Amino acid sequence: MARLDYRQAGVDYGKIDPLKILAQQAAARTAGNLRRHGLTEVAASRGESAYVVDCGDFHLASITECLGTKALVADATRAITGRTYYDAIAQDTIAMAVNDLVTVGATPLSVHAYWAAGGSGWFDDEQRARDLVAGWAAACARCGVAWGGGETPALPGVVADDRIDLAASCVGIVRPKSRLTLGERLAPGDAIVLLASSGIHANGVSLARKLAEQLPLGYGTRLPDGSLYGEALLAPTVLYSPVTEALALAGIVPHYCANVTGHGWRKLMRHPAAFTYRVRALPPVPPVLRFLQQETGGDDGAAYGNLNMGAGFALFVAPGDADAAVRIAAGSGVGALVAGHVEAGSKQVVIEPLRLVFGAGDLHVRA
Amino acid sequence: MARLDYRQAGVDYGKIDPLKILAQQAAARTAGNLRRHGLTEVAASRGESAYVVDCGDFHLASITECLGTKALVADATRAITGRTYYDAIAQDTIAMAVNDLVTVGATPLSVHAYWAAGGSGWFDDEQRARDLVAGWAAACARCGVAWGGGETPALPGVVADDRIDLAASCVGIVRPKSRLTLGERLAPGDAIVLLASSGIHANGVSLARKLAEQLPLGYGTRLPDGSLYGEALLAPTVLYSPVTEALALAGIVPHYCANVTGHGWRKLMRHPAAFTYRVRALPPVPPVLRFLQQETGGDDGAAYGNLNMGAGFALFVAPGDADAAVRIAAGSGVGALVAGHVEAGSKQVVIEPLRLVFGAGDLHVRA
Numbered sequence: 054m055a056r057l058d059y060r061q062a063g064v065d066y067g068k069i070d071p072l073k074i075l076a077q078q079a080a081a082r083t084a085g086n087l088r089r090h091g092l093t094e095v096a097a098s099r100g101e102s103a104y105v106v107d108c109g110d111f112h113l114a115s116i117t118e119c120l121g122t123k124a125l126v127a128d129a130t131r132a133i134t135g136r137t138y139y140d141a142i143a144q145d146t147i148a149m150a151v152n153d154l155v156t157v158g159a160t161p162l163s164v165h166a167y168w169a170a171g172g173s174g175w176f177d178d179e180q181r182a183r184d185l186v187a188g189w190a191a192a193c194a195r196c197g198v199a200w201g202g203g204e205t206p207a208l209p210g211v212v213a214d215d216r217i218d219l220a221a222s223c224v225g226i227v228r229p230k231s232r233l234t235l236g237e238r239l240a241p242g243d244a245i246v247l248l249a250s251s252g253i254h255a256n257g258v259s260l261a262r263k264l265a266e267q268l269p270l271g272y273g274t275r276l277p278d279g280s281l282y283g284e285a286l287l288a289p290t291v292l293y294s295p296v297t298e299a300l301a302l303a304g305i306v307p308h309y310c311a312n313v314t315g316h317g318w319r320k321l322m323r324h325p326a327a328f329t330y331r332v333r334a335l336p337p338v339p340p341v342l343r344f345l346q347q348e349t350g351g352d353d354g355a356a357y358g359n360l361n362m363g364a365g366f367a368l369f370v371a372p373g374d375a376d377a378a379v380r381i382a383a384g385s386g387v388g389a390l391v392a393g394h395v396e397a398g399s400k401q402v403v404i405e406p407l408r409l410v411f412g413a414g415d416l417h418v419r420a
Numbered sequence: 421m422a423r424l425d426y427r428q429a430g431v432d433y434g435k436i437d438p439l440k441i442l443a444q445q446a447a448a449r450t451a452g453n454l455r456r457h458g459l460t461e462v463a464a465s466r467g468e469s470a471y472v473v474d475c476g477d478f479h480l481a482s483i484t485e486c487l488g489t490k491a492l493v494a495d496a497t498r499a500i501t502g503r504t505y506y507d508a509i510a511q512d513t514i515a516m517a518v519n520d521l522v523t524v525g526a527t528p529l530s531v532h533a534y535w536a537a538g539g540s541g542w543f544d545d546e547q548r549a550r551d552l553v554a555g556w557a558a559a560c561a562r563c564g565v566a567w568g569g570g571e572t573p574a575l576p577g578v579v580a581d582d583r584i585d586l587a588a589s590c591v592g593i594v595r596p597k598s599r600l601t602l603g604e605r606l607a608p609g610d611a612i613v614l615l616a617s618s619g620i621h622a623n624g625v626s627l628a629r630k631l632a633e634q635l636p637l638g639y640g641t642r643l644p645d646g647s648l649y650g651e652a653l654l655a656p657t658v659l660y661s662p663v664t665e666a667l668a669l670a671g672i673v674p675h676y677c678a679n680v681t682g683h684g685w686r687k688l689m690r691h692p693a694a695f696t697y698r699v700r701a702l703p704p705v706p707p708v709l710r711f712l713q714q715e716t717g718g719d720d721g722a723a724y725g726n727l728n729m730g731a732g733f734a735l736f737v738a739p740g741d742a743d744a745a746v747r748i749a750a751g752s753g754v755g756a757l758v759a760g761h762v763e764a765g766s767k768q769v770v771i772e773p774l775r776l777v778f779g780a781g782d783l784h785v786r787a
Binding site: 071072073075076077079080082083084086087089090092094099103104106108110111113115116117118119121122124125160162163165166167169171176179182183186187189190193194196197198199200201202203204205206208209210211212213216217218220222224226298 | 438439440442443444446447449450451453454456457459461466470471473475477478480482483484485486488489491492527529530532533534536538543546549550553554556557560561563564565566567568569570571572573575576577578579580583584585587589591593665
């Protein structure tokens with residue numbers, strides 16, 4: 054099979070980025086608007102995964118995230134198995150928001166649902182609607198967040214026919230303020246603890262869909278472990294807030310956190326400073342990601358540079374806290390390992406077992 | 421011209437509502453999730469326009485809202501005049517969120533943008549992108565909110581080709597907590613102060629689009645005042661947070677607030693209790709709404725029951741505060757009038773100048 058890359062799969066990041074940079078610059082200039090209320094933003098949160106406002110005796114954190122195109126995988130796999138998978142993609146959507154929010158040290162408190170359908174008819178399918186609601190509520194329970202409300206508009210002409218655009222916003226507080234993790238404490242010697250992913254999560258889905266188009270059996274293809282390709286893709290994203298909350302209860306404040314989403318392991322160098330991130334141990338790779346890599350002809354650079362490859366979230370902690378962090382994650386039902394450490398040195402991610410290096414030029418997340 | 425109603429215009433509220441009710445019920449059951457953090461929701465905010473969590477010494481309020489289909493009007497009118505109007509619909513989108521958030525007494529602090537395009541190509545149109553960014557930033561400045569960030573995904577297959585799904589989430593705090601306006605203080609004798617709208621805002625747009633299809637000149641039709649139909653529809657929604665903040669500074673806490681959006685003036689009886697809302701004076705009707713009513717053959721019941729007809733937001737204040745509220749609104753650049761008052765009696769809106777009555781059965785906003 055010919056090699057596939059993201060540009061072929063319909064997402065051209067080169068085209069989105071100029072607007073994104075324009076928007077980020079304009080957004081940064083709005084910080085002063087808070088002065089009217091006697092408040093200030095936490096400037097270091099610009100470019101991080103959630104936005105933080107200093108409200109005096111606490112910090113306010115907020116985020117809006119979308120699922121992307123994973124609902125198309127659910128729709129197509131349903132045609133094979135009869136299950137809707139909207140409970141699974143509901144969890145994915147909440148995970149996109151919650152897993153970003155907790156990177157700054159916030160306790161997520163409430164989420165709003167944004168479910169924009171291509172027409173009123175979308176809501177006629179009762180099983181799908183019930184699964185969406187049930188999965189959303191279950192994910193809220195797992196994260197200890199209240200589902201505050203949301204929007205369920207029908208937008209014919211804007212959203213495609215019989216499709217739905219799923220997104221979530223999440224709000225939380227950082228209290229005590231010492232829980233804020235924007236990276237000031239990150240230092241050479243810190244341990245890199247990787248938390249296990251369940252599969253593709255919600256990043257790399259365009260590539261996975263393109264592959265489905267090229268496989269003779271599409272989403273019905275059996276993986277080596279016997280699972281269906283479509284179902285394996287739809288394993289819901291791990292929710293990491295139970296881990297970050299358990300760490301806080303145990304008195305462990307990470308020095309930094311990175312949610313491993315788009316850009317895969319390049320996100321390990323998300324922190325703005327120049328450090329070398331040296332990885333010496335790898336987590337198990339979920340079979341669906343290994344399959345995706347093999348079938349699309351991607352080398353390890355393409356795979357680890359774009360997909361989570363088994364690591365859904367990275368904690369950077371004081372070396373003495375690393376083993377405890379692994380135990381606490383396991384106690385929250387999330388696999389973890391001490392994968393490596395932070396070193397002084399040029400900005401790069403060095404994955405020793407794969408002889409792979411990502412340099413600073415490989416990641417652009419800030420304007 | 422034949423009469424148009426919402427069902428013909430492609431939005432069937434009867435089909436959306438069962439899911440909406442299911443979601444509202446499931447969401448209400450998540451309140452207990454907050455106990456894990458030692459917090460509680462403000463239960464009275466369920467069914468109101470923003471969700472409120474009691475965080476001890478302050479309340480946290482949040483909301484996510486979408487623009488709907490108004491971007492389609494901008495796209496079509498641009499083909500006539502050459503202007504993009506994305507600055508205007510950016511303000512509309514923020515208004516949808518901010519104007520809801522302030523109904524509970526919150527000071528809006530930050531917004532996140534959700535701009536989901538049908539493909540990467542959407543972002544190639546630099547003028548449109550720049551207008552969107554500029555309008556978004558300007559609306560944030562007007563509301564004193566920081567633009568915290570957002571999502572700008574390309575979702576081919578989910579969002580329609582060359583379209584964009586625009587939404588905003590907004591977070592605020594109620595501090596001091598005595599600013600909370602969930603309606604406990606609403607009482608007979610309270611004055612109804614109506615704040616002026618600028619036009620259709622973002623509700624009734626499906627109907628307006630359907631009318632454009634039926635007019636020989638479409639969005640290029642001239643209204644009696646000489647303006648173009650499309651341009652008049654695109655007058656940006658009034659932002660009401662400068663008014664609610666100015667009221668707070670003056671020590672006026674409304675007894676209740678209603679953002680007049682879908683369901684038009686039926687929203688005046690949004691409060692859960694049974695009161696009669698008697699209106700004796702009407703605000704001027706924006707020409708585009710008068711035109712829409714006349715051309716679609718709608719009677720006053722259809723017009724005032726679905727469109728804002730000049731009243732974009734309702735403040736319910738102590739009778740002694742009514743004149744001051746009008747002055748303060750004017751000082752913030754927003755027209756206002758004391759339109760009527762609240763009475764003991766069955767739940768209804770009585771619009772005396774039009775001999776029009778909306779009963780409790782005409783409005784369903786709660787599960």
